[in-house]
Amino acid sequence: MLKVLDEKRVQKLKEEICEANLELVAKKLVIYTWGNVSGIDREADLVVIKPSGVPYDKLKPEMMVVLDLEGNIIEGNYNPSSDTPTHLELYREFENIGGVVHTHSTYATAWAQAKRKIDCYGTTHSDYFYNEIPCTPELTPEEIGGDYESNTGRVIVRTMRDKDYISVPGILVANHGPFTWGKDAHEAVHNSVVLEELAKMASLTIAINKDITQIQEVLMDKHYLRKHGKNATYGQ
Amino acid sequence: MLKVLDEKRVQKLKEEICEANLELVAKKLVIYTWGNVSGIDREADLVVIKPSGVPYDKLKPEMMVVLDLEGNIIEGNYNPSSDTPTHLELYREFENIGGVVHTHSTYATAWAQAKRKIDCYGTTHSDYFYNEIPCTPELTPEEIGGDYESNTGRVIVRTMRDKDYISVPGILVANHGPFTWGKDAHEAVHNSVVLEELAKMASLTIAINKDITQIQEVLMDKHYLRKHGKNATYGQ
Amino acid sequence: MLKVLDEKRVQKLKEEICEANLELVAKKLVIYTWGNVSGIDREADLVVIKPSGVPYDKLKPEMMVVLDLEGNIIEGNYNPSSDTPTHLELYREFENIGGVVHTHSTYATAWAQAKRKIDCYGTTHSDYFYNEIPCTPELTPEEIGGDYESNTGRVIVRTMRDKDYISVPGILVANHGPFTWGKDAHEAVHNSVVLEELAKMASLTIAINKDITQIQEVLMDKHYLRKHGKNATYGQ
Amino acid sequence: MLKVLDEKRVQKLKEEICEANLELVAKKLVIYTWGNVSGIDREADLVVIKPSGVPYDKLKPEMMVVLDLEGNIIEGNYNPSSDTPTHLELYREFENIGGVVHTHSTYATAWAQAKRKIDCYGTTHSDYFYNEIPCTPELTPEEIGGDYESNTGRVIVRTMRDKDYISVPGILVANHGPFTWGKDAHEAVHNSVVLEELAKMASLTIAINKDITQIQEVLMDKHYLRKHGKNATYGQ
Numbered sequence: 001m002l003k004v005l006d007e008k009r010v011q012k013l014k015e016e017i018c019e020a021n022l023e024l025v026a027k028k029l030v031i032y033t034w035g036n037v038s039g040i041d042r043e044a045d046l047v048v049i050k051p052s053g054v055p056y057d058k059l060k061p062e063m064m065v066v067l068d069l070e071g072n073i074i075e076g077n078y079n080p081s082s083d084t085p086t087h088l089e090l091y092r093e094f095e096n097i098g099g100v101v102h103t104h105s106t107y108a109t110a111w112a113q114a115k116r117k118i119d120c121y122g123t124t125h126s127d128y129f130y131n132e133i134p135c136t137p138e139l140t141p142e143e144i145g146g147d148y149e150s151n152t153g154r155v156i157v158r159t160m161r162d163k164d165y166i167s168v169p170g171i172l173v174a175n176h177g178p179f180t181w182g183k184d185a186h187e188a189v190h191n192s193v194v195l196e197e198l199a200k201m202a203s204l205t206i207a208i209n210k211d212i213t214q215i216q217e218v219l220m221d222k223h224y225l226r227k228h229g230k231n232a233t234y235g236q
Numbered sequence: 237m238l239k240v241l242d243e244k245r246v247q248k249l250k251e252e253i254c255e256a257n258l259e260l261v262a263k264k265l266v267i268y269t270w271g272n273v274s275g276i277d278r279e280a281d282l283v284v285i286k287p288s289g290v291p292y293d294k295l296k297p298e299m300m301v302v303l304d305l306e307g308n309i310i311e312g313n314y315n316p317s318s319d320t321p322t323h324l325e326l327y328r329e330f331e332n333i334g335g336v337v338h339t340h341s342t343y344a345t346a347w348a349q350a351k352r353k354i355d356c357y358g359t360t361h362s363d364y365f366y367n368e369i370p371c372t373p374e375l376t377p378e379e380i381g382g383d384y385e386s387n388t389g390r391v392i393v394r395t396m397r398d399k400d401y402i403s404v405p406g407i408l409v410a411n412h413g414p415f416t417w418g419k420d421a422h423e424a425v426h427n428s429v430v431l432e433e434l435a436k437m438a439s440l441t442i443a444i445n446k447d448i449t450q451i452q453e454v455l456m457d458k459h460y461l462r463k464h465g466k467n468a469t470y471g472q
Numbered sequence: 473m474l475k476v477l478d479e480k481r482v483q484k485l486k487e488e489i490c491e492a493n494l495e496l497v498a499k500k501l502v503i504y505t506w507g508n509v510s511g512i513d514r515e516a517d518l519v520v521i522k523p524s525g526v527p528y529d530k531l532k533p534e535m536m537v538v539l540d541l542e543g544n545i546i547e548g549n550y551n552p553s554s555d556t557p558t559h560l561e562l563y564r565e566f567e568n569i570g571g572v573v574h575t576h577s578t579y580a581t582a583w584a585q586a587k588r589k590i591d592c593y594g595t596t597h598s599d600y601f602y603n604e605i606p607c608t609p610e611l612t613p614e615e616i617g618g619d620y621e622s623n624t625g626r627v628i629v630r631t632m633r634d635k636d637y638i639s640v641p642g643i644l645v646a647n648h649g650p651f652t653w654g655k656d657a658h659e660a661v662h663n664s665v666v667l668e669e670l671a672k673m674a675s676l677t678i679a680i681n682k683d684i685t686q687i688q689e690v691l692m693d694k695h696y697l698r699k700h701g702k703n704a705t706y707g708q
Numbered sequence: 709m710l711k712v713l714d715e716k717r718v719q720k721l722k723e724e725i726c727e728a729n730l731e732l733v734a735k736k737l738v739i740y741t742w743g744n745v746s747g748i749d750r751e752a753d754l755v756v757i758k759p760s761g762v763p764y765d766k767l768k769p770e771m772m773v774v775l776d777l778e779g780n781i782i783e784g785n786y787n788p789s790s791d792t793p794t795h796l797e798l799y800r801e802f803e804n805i806g807g808v809v810h811t812h813s814t815y816a817t818a819w820a821q822a823k824r825k826i827d828c829y830g831t832t833h834s835d836y837f838y839n840e841i842p843c844t845p846e847l848t849p850e851e852i853g854g855d856y857e858s859n860t861g862r863v864i865v866r867t868m869r870d871k872d873y874i875s876v877p878g879i880l881v882a883n884h885g886p887f888t889w890g891k892d893a894h895e896a897v898h899n900s901v902v903l904e905e906l907a908k909m910a911s912l913t914i915a916i917n918k919d920i921t922q923i924q925e926v927l928m929d930k931h932y933l934r935k936h937g938k939n940a941t942y943g944q
Contacts (some may be wrong), residue, residue, distance in 0.1 A: 030900070031901065032901075034832070082934065084813070094856070106908060113830040113909060113910075113920065114912075114914075115920070123411060123413070139816055145930075148930055175923045177831070177832065185880055193268075194268075197342070200342060201349060202390075204342070205349040206350075209351065212349065213348055215411045216374070216411075220376070265574060358581060358648060359647060360649065365615065426504070433578070436578060437585060438585075439642070441585040444583055444586035444675055445586035448585065448586055448587070452647075455611070455647060593822075595883060595884045596818060596885065597835060673817055673821060676818035677818045680818055680822035684821070691852050694856055
């Protein structure tokens with residue numbers, strides 16, 4: 001299939017991705033260079049991502065790096081974020097996503113470091129994530145020593161295999177931190193903000209009641225389906 | 237009894253409710269659209285509530301939705317908040333309240349998720365809430381599958397049956413989050429701010445001393461009655 | 473002994489006390505009206521204190537209330553803070569203090585609610601408080617039912633009897649919250665800020681190592697005496 | 709070897725150190741005067757450090773104190789920070805560092821008070837610190853009673869003896885708080901910010917999973933070497 005590169009569309013995506021990266025700072029999910037957002041133009045199969053090592057207060061749309069799905073740089077004067085191969089893996093496997101976010105936000109990272117999935121303890125959680133937020137297994141020494149960043153993407157995909165990536169728009173990578181995704185970069189950032197807040201609420205919940213378990217599935221259904229899918233009644 | 241609709245009074249209430257919703261943001265009780273405030277005009281039996289799904293930074297008084305106590309929309313171009321039936325239930329049963337607030341504020345929601353009432357551990361608590369802040373039982377699958385939002389209101393009313401809703405101006409809905417009320421929307425927001433702070437203090441208190449129990453009832457009396465009721469000595 | 477009222481000095485004290493009350497807000501120790509600062513003019517034995525129930529954003533120097541040490545109002549159009557008798561008790565007993573602060577700051581209040589003294593776990597603590605920060609016993613039902621606010625002052629004084637109020641410039645009132653003092657209102661506020669931070673650090677310390685005990689007394693001496701007393705080497 | 713004093717270079721260093729001290733406030737690592745930053749001019753062996761007891765909002769470059777490595781004051785109208793002998797000890801022993809920072813930042817200080825090293829629970833940690841962040845043993849009564857501030861430096865140096873101070877750019881002094889260093893003052897401040905965030909994440913991690921252990925060494929290698937050393941691929 002012939003893919004068409006449209007300069008205006010790419011320009012718009014670079015602006016959107018720059019803005020989404022800055023949104024991570026505004027929402028206090030990152031300090032220094034601890035996060036990155038990308039977006040994809042599905043018609044041209046081009047991914048736009050934050051450059052590596054540039055501080056957020058210097059970030060401009062023209063610094064964004066444009067790559068194809070194999071990781072070849074199409075445009076850009078900077079190196080792409082070192083996590084780029086992870087983003088690409090997710091775009092290749094999750095066909096309906098348009099944006100990916102990685103951060104080291106405090107609470108979500110603490111759960112990832114604790115290597116513990118976040119069970120669904122309330123309706124705030126089930127408004128966004130259907131059932132638990134999974135945590136990947138650890139990478140093996142071979143996966144770490146090999147193509148580490150791609151293997152990080154692969155362990156995410158493997159962990160999501162029995163789940164629906166639309167209703168579970170994020171995951172914890174063990175020992176590392178959260179990745180989220182969405183229909184575009186803006187929604188992926190929104191999901192990162194939500195995941196961080198859910199992680200904070202969950203850490204408080206298990207401290208207040210150490211025997212707490214997940215909410216009933218019928219309540220998850222009610223809240224998730226009230227906001228998502230063709231029978232959604234939420235919003236206008 | 238004939239109820240009189242007074243356009244100026246409704247207009248004023250819409251401004252007040254819009255402002256009270258924005259106060260939730262200023263007090264850091266909500267992110268995105270995670271909360272809603274309503275108020276009632278008791279002379280006309282009209283409820284004014286936040287529209288559904290509109291972000292706080294776009295909220296304007298003219299977007300507020302006006303309903304009667306049965307939930308019929310009297311005025312407004314937006315859908316009312318999806319939690320509206322819960323608010324209506326509270327207005328029908330608690331005759332002397334003028335405002336209702338629902339949020340997913342972090343600490344109060346954590347207690348609701350932990351399904352644990354907040355015992356009265358100090359005078360900050362008893363300055364506002366007489367005795368414990370209750371937590372509802374979980375809704376049954378039938379209540380969730382049926383008229384869920386109204387049933388949320390009904391479980392609140394049922395849990396409050398043996399309590400005085402004036403001296404206990406808020407509750408935790410199990411698995412969900414806090415609801416508060418007051419003589420008007422402004423006071424209901426004030427009570428939400430206080431509840432969040434009490435929830436935070438209580439979570440710290442039980443971590444510092446896991447064997448802590450409630451304060452003496454005579455101390456609750458002293459503080460609650462110093463600020464409330466006909467013998468109040470507090471303020472001017 | 474004849475005490476002399478000096479209008480200019482009282483005016484200056486009212487400005488200082490108003491400013492010190494607003495400092496509580498700036499340092500995030502209080503919300504709404506949850507705190508109060510007073511100061512004393514020792515030459516005239518006049519106490520200046522925050523009015524009761526006035527929100528901080530409306531506070532002006534001319535609203536401050538002037539009382540003698542028996543609690544008679546000498547000047548002012550507002551009622552004094554309801555905690556005034558506690559402040560007066562401290563001024564009568566601790567002859568060298570010039571300012572008193574009461575807040576419901578989150579972490580210090582949590583320790584007061586937990587009815588647990590704050591042991592000295594580090595040099596930050598011993599830079600300001602020599603040895604533990606005490607927690608009073610609970611008031612008896614008789615003390616609560618009687619002259620409650622004065623009795624709160626008395627239990628503080630009783631608990632401090634075997635301690636030096638200069639090197640222990642604050643205390644936790646069980647079930648209630650912290651009181652601090654200092655050579656003037658400004659220093660008393662400074663001590664409230666420090667106490668809150670020490671309370672936060674201590675709650676984290678005992679969570680990280682539940683078997684932790686106080687630091688060596690020789691280290692307390694080193695830090696406390698480096699900053700205080702006639703052999704202090706700290707500052708200019 | 710003859711050391712050359714270059715007035716312009718010293719002036720520039722004073723500006724840099726003043727700015728680095730103010731950065732501690734901006735990053736919320738210090739309140740009041742609870743921290744200090746220094747830098748060294750290795751060509752002249754001159755150390756520039758914050759004056760003692762001056763509040764941050766009054767700090768100006770011309771107030772910085774210039775000393776030689778033995779602690780003799782070369783220039784300045786203020787006393788140097790009381791922690792100066794600790795800084796000097798580090799400059800004498802760690803030949804390749806250019807800046808030192810000491811703070812009482814909340815979470816790092818809590819770990820120091822808990823007398824517990826921070827194990828490496830994730831890649832955020834290993835991006836900056838290779839393996840654990842050590843905690844010194846307590847000083848002996850003799851070390852405290854003697855040349856306390858120099859002995860604080862010596863216990864740091866002793867604890868670092870079997871470690872590489874380049875890949876472990878910071879430490880917890882038991883009962884006291886963190887010290888960090890770097891190639892210049894700016895990097896040392898950066899490392900203090902990172903250490904505080906790692907300390908917060910670690911305290912949450914051990915609360916979420918009390919049995920958590922360090923990450924695999926191969927993963928530490930991957931992340932640390934991706935950002936540091938001659939084979940670094942991170943940034944531009």
